[in-house]
Amino acid sequence: MIKKLIRSILGRGKAAAAEGAEPVKKTRAKAAAAGGKIDPDVLGPKEHGIDPALVSPNAVRVTQTLQDAGYKAFIVGGAVRDLLLGIKPKDFDVATNATPEQVKQLFRRAFIIGRRFQIVHVMFGQELIEVTTFRGASAEAAPKDEHGRVLRDNTFGEQHEDATRRDFTINAMYYDPASQAVLDYHGGIADIRDKKLRIIGEPEARYREDPVRMLRVVRFAAKLKFTIDPASSAPIRVMAPLIDNVPAARVFDEMLKLLMSGHALACLQQLRKEGLHHGLLPLLDVVLEQPLGEKFVSLALANTDARVKEGKGVSPGFLFASLLWHQVLEKWRAYQAAGEYPIPALHLAADDVLDAQTEKLALQRKIASDMRDIWAMQPRFERRVGKAPYKLLEHLRLRAGFDFLLLRCQSGELDAELGEWWEAFIAGNGAEREELIARKPADPAGSSAAPKKRKRRGGRSRSKSAGDTVDTVDTSDSGSEQEASAPAPVRARAPKEAAETPVEPAEGGTAEAPKRRRRRRSSGSAGGAGGEGAPAGDD
Numbered sequence: 273m274i275k276k277l278i279r280s281i282l283g284r285g286k287a288a289a290a291e292g293a294e295p296v297k298k299t300r301a302k303a304a305a306a307g308g309k310i311d312p313d314v315l316g317p318k319e320h321g322i323d324p325a326l327v328s329p330n331a332v333r334v335t336q337t338l339q340d341a342g343y344k345a346f347i348v349g350g351a352v353r354d355l356l357l358g359i360k361p362k363d364f365d366v367a368t369n370a371t372p373e374q375v376k377q378l379f380r381r382a383f384i385i386g387r388r389f390q391i392v393h394v395m396f397g398q399e400l401i402e403v404t405t406f407r408g409a410s411a412e413a414a415p416k417d418e419h420g421r422v423l424r425d426n427t428f429g430e431q432h433e434d435a436t437r438r439d440f441t442i443n444a445m446y447y448d449p450a451s452q453a454v455l456d457y458h459g460g461i462a463d464i465r466d467k468k469l470r471i472i473g474e475p476e477a478r479y480r481e482d483p484v485r486m487l488r489v490v491r492f493a494a495k496l497k498f499t500i501d502p503a504s505s506a507p508i509r510v511m512a513p514l515i516d517n518v519p520a521a522r523v524f525d526e527m528l529k530l531l532m533s534g535h536a537l538a539c540l541q542q543l544r545k546e547g548l549h550h551g552l553l554p555l556l557d558v559v560l561e562q563p564l565g566e567k568f569v570s571l572a573l574a575n576t577d578a579r580v581k582e583g584k585g586v587s588p589g590f591l592f593a594s595l596l597w598h599q600v601l602e603k604w605r606a607y608q609a610a611g612e613y614p615i616p617a618l619h620l621a622a623d624d625v626l627d628a629q630t631e632k633l634a635l636q637r638k639i640a641s642d643m644r645d646i647w648a649m650q651p652r653f654e655r656r657v658g659k660a661p662y663k664l665l666e667h668l669r670l671r672a673g674f675d676f677l678l679l680r681c682q683s684g685e686l687d688a689e690l691g692e693w694w695e696a697f698i699a700g701n702g703a704e705r706e707e708l709i710a711r712k713p714a715d716p717a718g719s720s721a722a723p724k725k726r727k728r729r730g731g732r733s734r735s736k737s738a739g740d741t742v743d744t745v746d747t748s749d750s751g752s753e754q755e756a757s758a759p760a761p762v763r764a765r766a767p768k769e770a771a772e773t774p775v776e777p778a779e780g781g782t783a784e785a786p787k788r789r790r791r792r793r794s795s796g797s798a799g800g801a802g803g804e805g806a807p808a809g810d811d
Contacts, residue, residue, distance in 0.1 A: 309430075309432050310432045310435070310436070310457050310458075311432075312432070312435070312446075312455040312456055312457045313455075313456040313457075313459075313461070314453055314454070314455055314456075315453065315454045315456065315461065316452070316453060317452045317453075319454075320356060320454045320461070321356075321358075322355045322356060322447065322452070322454070323355070323358070324449070324452065326355055326358075326359075326360045326361070327347070327355065327364075327447075327449055328361075328364045328399065328401075330364070330396040330399050330401055331347055331351070331364035331366060331401055331449070332449045333396075334366050334379075334394055334401050334403060335347065335366055335448070335449055335450070336449075336450065337378055337379070338366070338368050338370055338375070338378065338403075339450065341370070341374075341378055343368050343369055343370040343374070344368060344369045344406075344431065345366055345367070345368040345370075345448075346366065346367050346368075346431075346446035346447060346448050346455070347364055347365070347366060347446070347447045347448075347449065348365050348366065348367040348404075348445070348446050348447070349365045349367075349438070349443050350363070350365070350443055351363065351364045351365060351447075352443075352445045352446065352447045352454065353442045353443060353445070353460075353464065355447065356445075356454075356461070356464055357464065357496070363400075363402070364401055364402075365401075365402045365403075365404065366401060366402070366403045366404070367403075367404050367405075367406060367431075367434060367446065368403060368404075368405060368406070369405065369406050369428075369430075369431070370405065371405055371428065372384045372390045372391070372392050372403075372405060375392045375394075375403050375405075376392055379392075379394045381394065381395040381396075382394045382395075382403075383395075389404075389407070390405075391403065391404045392404075405428050406428060406429055406430060406431050406433065406434035407427060407428065407429055407433065407434045407437045408427040408428050408429020408430070408433045408434075408437075409427070409429060409433050409436070409437075431446070431455075432457060435457035435458060435472075436457070436458075436472060436473065438472060439471060439472065439478065439482075439485050439488060439489075440460075440469055440470060440471055440472065440488075440489070440492065441458040441459055441460040441463045441470045441471075441472055442460045442463050442464050442469065442470075442492075443460070444456075444457050444458045444460055444472060445457070445460045445461070458472055467496070467497065467498045467499060468498060468499055468500075468501055469489055469492055469493055469496075469498045469499070469500045469501060469504060470501040470503075470504055471485070471489070471501070471504040475503060475504045475506070475507050476507045476511065479507055479508070479511050479514065480511070480514065483511070483514040483515045483517065483518050484515070484518055484522060484523070484526050486508050486511065486512065486514075486515065486546070486548060487515070487523075487526045487527075487530065487543075487548065488526070489504065489505075489508070490530070490539060490542045490543055490546055490548060491526075491529060491530045491533060491539055493542055494533070494535045494538035494539040494541075494542045495533050495534070495535045495538075495539070505546070508546045508547065508548065509546060509547040512546075512547050512548050515548070519634075520633060520634035521634045523633060523634070524633045524634045524635065524636075527633060528588060530543075531573075531576065531588075531591055532576070532580060532586050532588070532591070533580070534577050534580035534581050535577060536573040536576050536577055536591075537570060537573040537574060537577060540569075540573065564598075564683060564684060564685060565598040567683045567684065568594070568597065568598065568679060568680070568683035568685065569594065569595060569598075571679050571682055571683055572591070572594035572595070572679055573594075575675075575679070576591055587642065587672060588639050588642075589638070589639045589640075589641075589642025589643050589645075589646065589672070590642070590646060590672050590675070590676065592629075592635065592639060592643055593642070593643040593646045593647060593676065594676065594679065596625050596629060596643070597647070597676075599625045600618075600621045600622055600625050600647055601621075602621075603620070603621035603624050603625065604617050604618050604621040606621075607620050607621055614651060615651060618647065618648065618650075618651065619648070622643075622644055622647050622648070626640055626643065626644075642669065642672070645667075645668075645669040645672075645673070646669060646672050646673050646676050649664070649667060649669065649670075649673035649676075649677075650673070650676070650677065650680070652664050653673070653674075653677050653690065653694060654690065656693065656697075656708075656709065657709060658709075661697055661705070661709065662705075665698070670698075674694060674695075674698065677690070677691055677694065678691045678695075693708060696708060
């Protein structure tokens with residue numbers, strides 16, 4: 273190791289290293305498979321080019337505290353990879369030879385978590401540093417399921433064993449902030465420069481140990497724009513069903529990382545390319561093959577990617593509501609075709625889709641609730657009369673629902689005029705809002721949520737008198753603009769004189785009309801005449 277360090281400082285042996293890079297990789301792979309010790313390549317600051325300013329001060333504090341206590345400690349994994357690429361890491365992981373209990377004793381706010389493999393979370397305000405103990409060679413006696421997935425493995429070991437246990441070569445490098453040296457055990461530096469993703473060890477065995485690695489390789493390939501090594505890619509399509517054996521919570525966490533990586537669209541395309549999408553989001557492939565569905569999902573993911581790159585927050589509820597909307601839409605239309613009313617049909621459709629997805633993705637209750645709210649608001653956006661728009665402004669999820677509406681308009685599912693109307697209504701003052709409502713036609717064409725006029729069920733028989741017939745035109749109990757402007761056949765039942773003067777009932781109907789009015793909501797005749805004074809069926 274000392275000789276290698278001297279050669280690296282003097283700049284010798286670089287040509288020989290380049291010529292023999294591939295044989296060295298094969299030798300290391302064989303040594304790793306045989307459980308032999310592997311000596312790392314040690315790179316100094318001039319060789320790796322890491323900017324210390326990109327390193328979290330809290331991560332440096334953790335490594336320094338462990339080293340001062342006599343332990344080894346390095347920044348490891350994705351943080352080192354990002355530092356080598358000149359990217360400021362979002363999270364920092366530290367690897368050490370101290371056990372979880374020994375780590376916890378050194379920090380005031382440290383918590384041991386994990387069942388499959390114990391790790392320590394060290395908290396510094398809002399920043400979390402994850403500390404893991406060097407893992408040893410996987411024990412044959414470690415509990416596994418019938419497919420070979422490791423269920424529990426708290427075997428600790430040496431640093432070279434820990435490097436062999438990591439998934440990809442680009443994640444198996446260690447950075448010491450004190451000496452600013454990088455230790456590379458599996459040729460990760462060369463793979464980063466070649467933009468190649470290569471799994472450590474036998475790919476099939478490594479995927480069987482932890483099928484989530486198949487999702488990780490897809491995420492890294494899409495995020496870093498790396499190509500997957502053919503040997504690492506070949507088993508994925510065949511072994512994809514193994515993901516069904518992974519706990520749903522782990523799959524959900526990995527899907528969130530994938531969709532909120534800032535490269536969500538590229539990740540989904542890579543999932544389809546590798547054949548991994550079928551079990552994760554059922555029917556998503558069908559949606560993406562439909563022009564309208566593909567445009568909608570692409571817009572939603574592009575919007576999410578843009579927000580991530582701008583440093584803005586992203587709502588998982590909005591994201592999953594967008595991905596599953598066309599499944600809800602299809603079932604919603606099917607329930608309506610079967611005779612169900614629009615609003616109950618929408619709730620039934622949402623229940624069906626969420627029930628199917630919860631089994632696969634373990635959607636959290638809060639996320640599922642946000643998805644329901646966003647979907648349920650969509651028919652309400654089409655009610656633009658009376659008090660309905662004002663009530664919708666008070667909804668806690670208005671912004672998410674409105675953004676969802678804009679996606680529907682942009683994809684061509686709805687008329688763009690609807691989105692423009694609501695954009696002006698939300699931004700407008702009181703007078704501008706009243707003007708928008710006043711100029712809206714009484715019966716908007718193409719409103720999928722407009723309730724149908726129900727037939728009267730039972731009750732008192734209608735009087736055939738002229739006064740009673742005119743009274744049925746008054747719609748003060750419903751506030752619906754459809755009933756206010758009653759169709760010609762309904763008015764035809766009244767005598768001509770009564771139809772021309774609806775305020776004064778015809779003779780013979782004076783005794784009946786007051787009784788019927790007492791049964792109805794006393795809101796006066798203004799709501800029935802104009803159709804603008806009451807909400808359009810919102811309540």
